Amino acid sequence: MQRPLVGITMGDPLGIGPEVVVKALGDPAVRASARFVIYGDNELMLAAADAAHVHPTWFRAGIDHARDESMALGDFTVIDYALHQGAFGALGGTREPSKTGGASSKNFVEDAIHDALRPHGDPRRLDAIVTAPISKESWTLASFRWPGHTELFAARTKAKRQAMAFVSPRMNVVLATTHVPLMEIRNLLTIGRVHEPIALGHDLCLSLGIAKPRIAVCGLNPHAGENGLFGDEEIRIIKPAIDMARASGIDAHGPFPGDTIFIDAAAGSWDLVVAMYHDQGLIPVKLLGWDKAVNVTLGLPIVRTSPDHGTAFGIAGKNKASEGSMKAAIALATRLAGGNRAPGSAPHSHAAK
Numbered sequence: 001m002q003r004p005l006v007g008i009t010m011g012d013p014l015g016i017g018p019e020v021v022v023k024a025l026g027d028p029a030v031r032a033s034a035r036f037v038i039y040g041d042n043e044l045m046l047a048a049a050d051a052a053h054v055h056p057t058w059f060r061a062g063i064d065h066a067r068d069e070s071m072a073l074g075d076f077t078v079i080d081y082a083l084h085q086g087a088f089g090a091l092g093g094t095r096e097p098s099k100t101g102g103a104s105s106k107n108f109v110e111d112a113i114h115d116a117l118r119p120h121g122d123p124r125r126l127d128a129i130v131t132a133p134i135s136k137e138s139w140t141l142a143s144f145r146w147p148g149h150t151e152l153f154a155a156r157t158k159a160k161r162q163a164m165a166f167v168s169p170r171m172n173v174v175l176a177t178t179h180v181p182l183m184e185i186r187n188l189l190t191i192g193r194v195h196e197p198i199a200l201g202h203d204l205c206l207s208l209g210i211a212k213p214r215i216a217v218c219g220l221n222p223h224a225g226e227n228g229l230f231g232d233e234e235i236r237i238i239k240p241a242i243d244m245a246r247a248s249g250i251d252a253h254g255p256f257p258g259d260t261i262f263i264d265a266a267a268g269s270w271d272l273v274v275a276m277y278h279d280q281g282l283i284p285v286k287l288l289g290w291d292k293a294v295n296v297t298l299g300l301p302i303v304r305t306s307p308d309h310g311t312a313f314g315i316a317g318k319n320k321a322s323e324g325s326m327k328a329a330i331a332l333a334t335r336l337a338g339g340n341r342a343p344g345s346a347p348h349s350h351a352a353k
Helices: 017-025 028-033 042-052 099-116 136-141 149-156 182-188 191-207 233-247 261-266 278-289 324-337
Strands: 005-009 035-040 059-062 076-080 128-131 163-167 172-175 215-218 252-256 272-275 294-298 304-307
Touching: 005 099, 005 324, 017 028, 017 035, 017 042, 017 324, 028 324, 035 042, 035 099, 042 076, 099 128, 099 136, 099 149, 128 324, 149 294, 149 304, 163 191, 163 278, 172 191, 172 278, 191 215, 191 233, 191 272, 191 294, 215 233, 215 261, 233 252, 261 272, 261 278, 272 278, 294 324, 304 324
Parallel strands: 005 035, 005 128, 035 076, 059 076, 128 304, 172 272, 215 252, 215 272
Antiparallel strands: 163 172, 163 294, 294 304
């Protein structure tokens, strides 16, 4: 059976993306798991490889290369956007968000999505995408108003529903809301918006081989509202969404206080936790699964994963970044690409009406 073709976008060129990609693919076991196409800059990859003492074993192709079938079947190809030539100078200065970095990193992602959506049988069609970290500030400087990768992927693939999930050794988490201001969350939550990550999270667990997922759902307010004393979103929105999920056969429970449910999840009592907002879910994931957690976009017709960390401009170019989360993201992408479909990509009985 042919190994999957995995596209990896290099992320912000001034961040740690080139370094973690080079280090991850410097592991023979990782390289043996799939065939890889890197969307990025060859010179930055070479610089990162030199600093990390990794032998550059890839094939370079210019952005306008035809990339015929023989090339697509290679083990490791870098599509070179030639950014280094004049775009970033000697790279010896301060690494920070930039217009050029934003424009470049978005181009990488757009082209990878385009290749993932090619028809079956096309030698350039990707089986999965792994995205190295971008800077949302860089995207803004480049006049892109996307909150992040998740929303861009959902729009480009015309996904009717999507959710941000995190897979880690200690716990799995799905978010009901993502990159929105904290003060706006209570106005965004609806029964459907809470039910959707429960259903998509259930599908994710099945894709991970969990036959009967046990799902815990967080409340929004302190003490999960204390029966309406500290807010009624649990009564009006979250509990009805849980009831809807249970009616469709999903083993979901809650709402539980966000300050205690993750203790039980870390102990193995739950296969997945649905958090109401970004930091509610990400703080425990990063605390317990730093360097091992993987971001997965659910609901897409394609597989997309990402390491659970940012651009880390402060250490970029210094050979200090750990490739652990990138290796985990590649491993999960390869695993999911071997399944019949991306998690939550197909309509089923759990879909919210």
